[in-house]
Amino acid sequence: MSKKWTTLRKVDSSEPENAAKEGTPSEVSSRIPRRRHLARTQPADIEQPPELEITANSMSPLVDLAAPEPAPVRPLQMAEPRILVVHDAAATFRLIEETFENFTKARVDSTPDVLTAFEMAIRRDYQLFIIAMTLPEMSGSLFYEFVARAYATGLNIKKIAPAVVFIREKNSPQPPEDLIRDVRVKAIWTKPLNIERMLESVSSIIKRT
Secondary structure, eight states: OOOOOOOOOOOOOHHHHHHHHHOOHHHHHHHSOHHHHHHHHSOTTSOOOOOOOOOTTTSOTTOOOSOOOOOOOOOOOOOOOEEEEEOSOHHHHHHHHHHHHHHBSOEEEEESOHHHHHHHHHHSOOSEEEEESBOSSSBHHHHHHHHHHHHHHTSSSOOOOOEEEEEEOTTSOOOOHHHHHOTTEEEEEESSOOHHHHHHHTTTTSOBO
């Protein structure tokens, strides 16, 4: 009995099988997550919307993102100059006090005592000395030299003695020539004192207001 060989030809059925595996579009969309599905199906040439940029103009007008304006700064007060008056006549140093306190911003300290005046000159900073030519214990010029030397030697803090004005009596002798030419001496007032001359002679140090 003869055997018959039957040749089996393999049929290429990859497309039907792939179609069966992939299924219909509706079935595919049900199996693939929505986001991935949209990424696959969305055309590449569609422009993505730009990211929103939050600015001060895009916010509600009730929200102010601008930096607060700095508070106005008050100008610093100008330092008040100080004047030391050393004179034994109460009427004289009171006239000087009222003149400079009313017409300038200066603060006036006055005393008839030489020792008290020396202590005040050491402790405080003065822009002007007004000293009588003749004091009870010594001359005004000698007192000024004592203070100037104390400043130079650094008894407290080394500094230069301020400018000085001397007051002479009407009948007293004229001061020596070297004192008049001293650059530290701004003026020599002769009684009776004149308010306008007083202010004008020290205008480079004490400004009139």
